Amino acid sequence: xxxxxxxxxxxTALIMAPLTLGHIAVMIYAVQDGLSAxxxxxxxxxxxxxxxxxxxxxxxxxxxxxIGVRVIVSETFKFxxxxxxxxxxFVLLAMLFMGGRAVLAVTLL
Amino acid sequence: xxxxxxxxxxxVWRGDPHSGNYENFKVPAQESQTILDVISWIQQNQxxxxxxxxxxxxxxxxxxxxxVNGIPRWTCRTHLNKVLNGNKLVVAPLRNLPVIKDxxxxxxxxxxxxIAAEGLxxxxxxxxxxxxxxxxxxxxxxxxxxxxxxxxxxxxYAACDxxxxxxxxxxxxxxxxxxxxxxxxxxxxxxxxxxxxxGDGGCLNCHSQGSCSVHCPNDLNPMNAIAGLKRxxxxxxxxxxx
Numbered sequence: 001x002x003x004x005x006x007x008x009x010x011x012t013a014l015i016m017a018p019l020t021l022g023h024i025a026v027m028i029y030a031v032q033d034g035l036s037a038x039x040x041x042x043x044x045x046x047x048x049x050x051x052x053x054x055x056x057x058x059x060x061x062x063x064x065x066x067i068g069v070r071v072i073v074s075e076t077f078k079f080x081x082x083x084x085x086x087x088x089x090f091v092l093l094a095m096l097f098m099g100g101r102a103v104l105a106v107t108l109l
Numbered sequence: 110x111x112x113x114x115x116x117x118x119x120x121v122w123r124g125d126p127h128s129g130n131y132e133n134f135k136v137p138a139q140e141s142q143t144i145l146d147v148i149s150w151i152q153q154n155q156x157x158x159x160x161x162x163x164x165x166x167x168x169x170x171x172x173x174x175x176x177v178n179g180i181p182r183w184t185c186r187t188h189l190n191k192v193l194n195g196n197k198l199v200v201a202p203l204r205n206l207p208v209i210k211d212x213x214x215x216x217x218x219x220x221x222x223x224i225a226a227e228g229l230x231x232x233x234x235x236x237x238x239x240x241x242x243x244x245x246x247x248x249x250x251x252x253x254x255x256x257x258x259x260x261x262x263x264x265x266y267a268a269c270d271x272x273x274x275x276x277x278x279x280x281x282x283x284x285x286x287x288x289x290x291x292x293x294x295x296x297x298x299x300x301x302x303x304x305x306x307x308g309d310g311g312c313l314n315c316h317s318q319g320s321c322s323v324h325c326p327n328d329l330n331p332m333n334a335i336a337g338l339k340r341x342x343x344x345x346x347x348x349x350x351x
Contacts, residue, residue, distance in 0.1 A: 003346055006313040010343075071314075075274035 005067050012064035019057045044106050051107035058099030066092035117193065119147055121159065122201040123211050131199070132156075144177050144184035144192070148200060148212065161212040168326065171262030175212050176201040181267040183326045204267040205280075219263045222279045227305035228286030233297035241295055249292040256285045256334050258327050265321035265331050277310030281321035281331035284312050288334035291341060303338070303345050312338040 030040055044050045070088035073079045079087055115138045120131040134151050145163055152159040163173035168186040175184050178194050181203060189198070206214035234241065243250050265281035266272055272280050279287075284306055291302045306312045312335045321331040 001313040002309060003307050003313065003342060006339075007343060007346065075271070 001067075001071060005070070009064055009067040012060040012067075015060040016057065016064060019053065019060070022053065023057070041106065045108060047107055051103065054103045054107065055100070058096065058103055062092050062095035062099060065095055115196070117147070117189070118197045119151065120197070120199045121148070121151065121212070123159070124208065125210055126208055129208070129211075131201075138189065142189045144175070144182065144187045144189060144198070144200065145173050147189060147198065148175075148184065159212075160210040169260060171260035174203055174262040174264045174267065176204055176267065181264040181324055183262055183264065186326065203263055205269065205272045206263065206267065214263075216263060218276075219266050219280065219282070220261075222283040222310075223286055225305065225310075226279045226283035226287040227298075227302045228283055228290055230290065230293070231296050231298035231301065233295055243294065247294075249294055252292045252337070253289045256289045256329055256331070259285060259329060260327060262326065264324050264326060268320035268324040270318060270320065271314055271316055275310070275314055278314050279306065279310050279312070281315075281335065284315075284338055285329065285331040285334040288337050291338070300345065303342050306338050307342040307345075312342065315339070 035043075066088045069091050070084060073087055074084055116135040117138050119134045119136050121134060123129055123132045134155055136147050136150050139146070145166065148159070148161050149163075152161065161173070161175070163185060164170040165172070166185045168183055171183070173184045174181055176182075176199075177184065177187060177192050178197075178199050180192075182192070184200075192198070200212065202208045202212050203214045206216065206218060209215050245251075259282055261282065263282065265285075269278070269281055271278050287302050287306045290296050291299050296302070315332070315335045317332055317336070319332050322329070322333070325331065
């Protein structure tokens with residue numbers, strides 16, 4: 001773990017924390033009002049705010065998790081050098097793709 | 110412990126760097142008996158070829174650390190009745206270090222990492238300068254006090270899972286030493302210390318599991334020192350770019 005990855009992982013954690021709390025708060029609010037899935041999608045689709053909210057979260061969690069998983073495979077499977085970096089990039093891109101796809105589905109018209 | 114003499118079942122790891130296994134001994138229990146007493150009794154009465162390391166026998170030199178029932182301990186200050194599991198005792202060489210023979214480990218990797226972590230003084234004055242006065246209650250000095258009593262026993266190093274999983278990791282003792290040097294106002298090269306402890310095997314690898322602080326026989330807190338190094342490293346990164 002070098003200083004660049006360490007700082008990046010801490011900064012993304014700082015970004016994720018308030019977004020996670022916001023997500024939970026909205027979920028509790030929505031469920032209490034008895035909103036159906038289609039009613040929720042009616043509010044999120046076409047919303048630039050929800051796109052930025054969940055888009056930022058997906059980017060932060062992808063970077064954060066890729067660095068975390070990089071440490072785990074490095075210590076557990078002794079990956080080093082190019083193999084280790086390639087694996088971390090794969091995790092990052094896979095999470096960005098899957099998360100981005102979900103965000104687009106929920107927020108695009 | 111009762112005055113009636115009972116035998117303890119002691120399993121001692123025997124072997125060389127390539128192979129080994131546990132050998133069982135019956136050792137008479139005595140009052141106020143330490144683990145080092147048990148090992149010494151075996152060596153003196155049952156098998157003179159048993160190799161182990163000790164020096165001061167009073168918890169100052171840090172030579173006699175071993176794995177006792179799976180936990181790293183200073184054997185000269187560990188009483189048998191504190192760690193006995195039923196009637197059984199298992200003694201092994203320190204974890205995370207290469208074995209030389211039986212209970213003796215090669216401490217070179219441990220001390221090499223002290224040097225790699227720049228845990229050494231970088232002078233700021235010559236012998237002609239007056240001695241700098243250090244206020245005992247100053248922040249840096251108080252911080253140094255929390256780590257200065259390390260006896261180099263390597264118990265924290267043996268307790269650390271990060272060392273087990275990452276052989277390049279400098280380990281708690283070396284990093285704690287670097288933290289004391291970093292806080293020394295008489296040290297002239299703090300950036301060299303930070304550069305040494307923030308590389309691939311440095312303080313940023315610590316998972317803060319805290320085994321070092323739990324098992325330190327002198328109740329030191331290397332995890333706290335490592336956290337301090339992390340903060341100083343990050344602060345240094347931003348101040349250098351700024």
